[in-house]
Amino acid sequence: MTDQPTDRPLDPATLTAIDAYWRAANYLSIGQIYLLDNPLLREPLQRKHVKPRLLGHWGTTPGLNFIYAHLNRVIKRDDLNVLYVAGPGHGGPGIVANTYLEGTYTEVYPNVSQDAAGLKRLFKQFSFPGGIGSHCTPEAPGSIHEGGELGYSLSHAYGAAFDNPDLIVACVVGDGEAETGPLATAWHSNKFLNPVRDGAVLPILHLNGYKIANPCFLARIPEDELRKLFEGYGYAPIFVEGHEPAKVHQAMAAALDHCLAEIKRVQTDARTNGFQGRPAWPMIVLKTPKGWTCPHEIDGKQVEGSWRSHQVPLSDMNSEAHVRVLETWLKSYRPEELFDATGKLQPELAALAPTGEKRMGANPHANGGLLLRDLELPDFRAYAVETRAPGAASAEATRVQGKFLRDAMKLNRDAKNFRLFSPDELASNRWQDVLDVTDRCYTADLEPNDGTHLSPDGRTMEVLSEHQCQGWLEGYLLTGRHGFFSCYEAFVHIVDSMLNQHAKWLKVCREVPWRRPIASLNYLLSSHVWRQDHNGFSHQDPGFLDHVVNKKAEIVRVYLPPDANCLLSVTDHCLRSRNYVNVVVAGKQPAPVWLTMAEAVPHCVAGVGIWGWAGSDTGAEPDVVLACCGDVPTLEVLAASSFLREHLPALKVRVVNVVDLMKLQPASEHPHGLPDKDFDALFTTDKPIIFAFHGYPWLIHRLTYRRTNHKNLHVRGYKEEGTTTTPFDMCVLNQIDRFNLVADVIDRVPGLAVKAAGVRQLVRDKLIEHRQYIHEHGEDLPEISGWAWGQKGVARIGSAAADTASDNG
């Protein structure tokens, strides 16, 4: 088969019908942008029929409509299961128009009926107060992709196709979007798609040549170069080009026929003979004019085929001449042929659309909650690290989590609805036990030394692109599956903006009654700020937490489990939750285990609690509260408490550990927020609080500024000081270490500065000793280093622990 089909597959009647369907969608799109009334133009168009504020984007819309109409033909003919992803999401009116034409829109919004009154509502609501947004928002049936922030359509499409062998995801990529980085690497997703078990993605690069104001470079390189680019990306591109509808209809139909045949051939081959190598998947390059079918010129300036058609091509409606131009434009689609007397689409046109769930607006994959099955999870308690006393055992928390995930992976292997995503950090973040039960997914070539854990059947997705990991995972979740994203903490900022868009999507979904809940987006942030021993300053940034808590409180959850057992409990909870963004921060280095599983579970459920065994307040009102959130801060606070117990035994220290960060917010601000009286009971109303926090210290202030005792709150955290140095020195550089915490206590407990001047001097000396030692030896003093202290600390706090461990809550 040649790569450029030349046949003309549409008979004249079908061509005419498809063109009419396309005209109907275009008409309805323009109607949404412009019309307040007179939806069928049954009276002469007047200014008053036109919206006062004209909002929306026409330029991309006729192309989206064109593709939709052609997909309908093949879906209906071959009974295909197709999901439509509109990269240029600001072509929203086109998607709404098509779902209206096929009937799904009216099914979910009955008041937008299939008659003149419904048309009027359809038109008015678009970009109108109280109506719908201008993009492919969650309100739009069939959409999993809002398409406002450009760059993620193709990753979403691949994510949707994974583990959906019967699904074809038609993904329209705008030539503007194609300039973005995330999209530029997303083409390489084909190295991770397995034709045996996954569905197909059919990318349709829509070259209409222009962005808001500029040409797009992919539309301005020679066709030969463009072809090589996509062949280099591993595709077999088919070019469809033109501006005369009849000709482009034929070419598009032929191209689609060819691509679907190719997809079928590839899949049949792979499913019959097994995976034999990465195929060259088909794709389409569709080159049509921007704003196709709008007036070619307005006021002497070219509009169709120009950037001037990007938004509203004709926007000054106080000009009577423009009203006439608009009327002529609208009438050029011949609405009188398309809709019957009641305003309903003519039955012979309506018959062109597929029916039931085969309609792209009704595809259940686009409302993934419909298809969602609970994960089978093993009992996380079975993975507990036994510890005879707080700190007596040591574990790499994320490695323990990895064992739990390994068995979760095993239990859901048949359900094929669980994958892990990571930018080449799965093993680095210590999840490698997962590889005992599944490989890394890879469909590119392999060389002998590549190791044994790579195969087309793998369920861990590793690619050095946080954008791809996030985009694939979003697509996977939005179509009703489960996943976990493991990332270096500092580099998760790479997907800040993607998190924004997903959180916004989830927020709006809660307000759309027919959208069913989907599995939460779960992040493990490991290789965190405090342990960048190999990498230093550029790898230190705990600010994703600050970013996440700006999103709607109903959506975001943040957990900083202090040890491996708490991490297990939190992980189980996250995998069972729905419609959230769960951010879990945990270390991968050997670290003390403080709580038994029996203690960890209630502590994690409470989200915050007093660790009686670690303090010296024994139920009484303390002199000072030492609070901690995060694994390294917890270690330092416990060491500080132990030090104080030894050197200032009369001081009553309370230790509070925070797992669930949002507990700190007022209950009025976040569903997890502690009521004020509970907060006051933990943190007192008037005693100094020294709070050691994993992240930037001011985040704690931002969460607690309304609390009674906020004025006495002193927070230590990361303050952008760091380099490649020892683990303990990282703490010292940011003054979150045990000695600086002890100094903070002495400085802040009234009267202690004088009484404890000797201890104050002692911690100064300890810090000097530390610095001298590391500059000479390059590693921490043995009695200070990491988890080793935990075991020593146990000796110190052991007896207290035995008495009070049962107080945990």
Next chain:
Amino acid sequence: MTDQPTDRPLDPATLTAIDAYWRAANYLSIGQIYLLDNPLLREPLQRKHVKPRLLGHWGTTPGLNFIYAHLNRVIKRDDLNVLYVAGPGHGGPGIVANTYLEGTYTEVYPNVSQDAAGLKRLFKQFSFPGGIGSHCTPEAPGSIHEGGELGYSLSHAYGAAFDNPDLIVACVVGDGEAETGPLATAWHSNKFLNPVRDGAVLPILHLNGYKIANPCFLARIPEDELRKLFEGYGYAPIFVEGHEPAKVHQAMAAALDHCLAEIKRVQTDARTNGFQGRPAWPMIVLKTPKGWTCPHEIDGKQVEGSWRSHQVPLSDMNSEAHVRVLETWLKSYRPEELFDATGKLQPELAALAPTGEKRMGANPHANGGLLLRDLELPDFRAYAVETRAPGAASAEATRVQGKFLRDAMKLNRDAKNFRLFSPDELASNRWQDVLDVTDRCYTADLEPNDGTHLSPDGRTMEVLSEHQCQGWLEGYLLTGRHGFFSCYEAFVHIVDSMLNQHAKWLKVCREVPWRRPIASLNYLLSSHVWRQDHNGFSHQDPGFLDHVVNKKAEIVRVYLPPDANCLLSVTDHCLRSRNYVNVVVAGKQPAPVWLTMAEAVPHCVAGVGIWGWAGSDTGAEPDVVLACCGDVPTLEVLAASSFLREHLPALKVRVVNVVDLMKLQPASEHPHGLPDKDFDALFTTDKPIIFAFHGYPWLIHRLTYRRTNHKNLHVRGYKEEGTTTTPFDMCVLNQIDRFNLVADVIDRVPGLAVKAAGVRQLVRDKLIEHRQYIHEHGEDLPEISGWAWGQKGVARIGSAAADTASDNG
């Protein structure tokens, strides 16, 4: 010329010498990772000579060293001006080794002398407490690219090449980095490089096949596909492959000779005949084993040519066997041939390096402050919008700014050191007047409708990739030039992580004495959260400010000018500043001009001040403070104040406007922070403060929680509510509108709730009226809409304004 040179350009002596130089660099790299002492192995290696903690990355280093040695040859031969960008920045020891060998390292750090004692210091300091980081950090001479967060090397390289016609930027792209999105689109930078006026970028894709744990897909696709990919990107790739040094030296030398000849041919042609079309620039694909020259196997597992060589290939040094392996490995480079008795590089090897500023470690472009010239700036006051009274005039603030930038562009045209960067939003953000004096830069093909403002000579850089804009601009600034990045506010989050890295770079540079200050990185964030009329919820996010203020206070500055005149003043300041990240938020829509230029300048210098004309406290202690920060909040606060004046004339309202956000922080936290007594004088110590803020409200709390009157501070801002609705309705949805602000005042001023119950009801009614009106008409009530209110407001506040305008400060 064929694309695969087959000649053998190195005579045997040169080959031997280059190989020796490479061995020396490799030896020094391994020494840095491993050795604490015995740097020349003049005694048998013992455990005590080896560092206790082994940190660093060997895998990429021999490749970086190999390329460096070969570049030295051609620089010296042809007297070239070459800047070296190491994409895999964790190959830091290689860059340090090479700059040490060529002498630049010792010049900037004389204690790291060129003898055995210096060698010992060189080795010990690497990834050692008190020493240097493991990446190409600012401490490394010749570096403009830390290379910790992967993805930006090629954008940086192009940014450095712009307007440096004699410069060749050799950019090593790792095959891990090549999987990232930003890098995947950065190859397209060649559509924006003009061979007449710009330098050349020579990309060297280093396929060593592995990341931390996985193969890289570009190393696992057929060579034919890879070649097509790069030809599709517009390059002419040369492949160099092998593992036998002698053969690869010849092939690399031939490839470099070919590429440099091609660069010269392209540039000569373009500079002789003018730009005739985008050339196919040469590039090199270098395929060598990961960890090349390290032990092939350790403990029975393959290390060289495997992911196992990514970090420290041999890390358990408590094994005597491993100490012997390390010794054998180090001795395989034959250090005794490379260094003389004192430990200095043999003179015949030292002679291989270029001299003076031609050494890549001494290239002044890598310390851009050395080359920085001040911008010539017109007097910004000349662009002032005249206003006879506050709010009487209206202006699109960023359009006014654009006129100033237009003339700045003109004044610096000959200096060729100023560019503007934008993701297709220059005109959308209203800077289009700049196009009167310069075009958009574009070297791809053009079509007739593309407009007249595109040319290879343009100085505005528009590409639909925030990553590219940021990366190019960083490269441009780091090499001593000036720029401004105009971005939609919501989508600047796309470069959150890039901002992190640049801010970290600037922070460290302040601590490196030989690094000279560079021009600030300036952002204009426009098309902001409050005016996404066309686009709705996905385009609404003011959280970049939260992100930025987490960076070091010495680096970040945030300005929210309330009107066009203030924006001019702020812009002038930003363009004159050094070593900062300046974030400026300003609207593009018609909006009232509140201050004359004579008033705007001192207000912006102060950064915060009382607007006496807008309040009703006439110098007395007020009953309430209405504070505002941002253009839309300022309008709403002024409208609220006006409303209160009309309906509650006895209430003493003080209006405070904040331009410089960091004024709110304590002076101890930020250099711009107001002293507490000044803050208290503005905001009182006990009166309610209603603060209308452009961004997320809690940011204001995070900045002010230490202030005396924080307990009375009530902040309104964006709280993630929005859709495509009217401008005023956006304010209402987030309760930052004038009526909700009035309600806040009534609810919070003691005793007012009862006294002003009627006014409270009135604002409720106004809000109902508003909602009814917009649902019917789709636009705001005429008396409420945007700047129109400003003009009406003037009538209300006019007389007060005339009396008190001179009080501004």
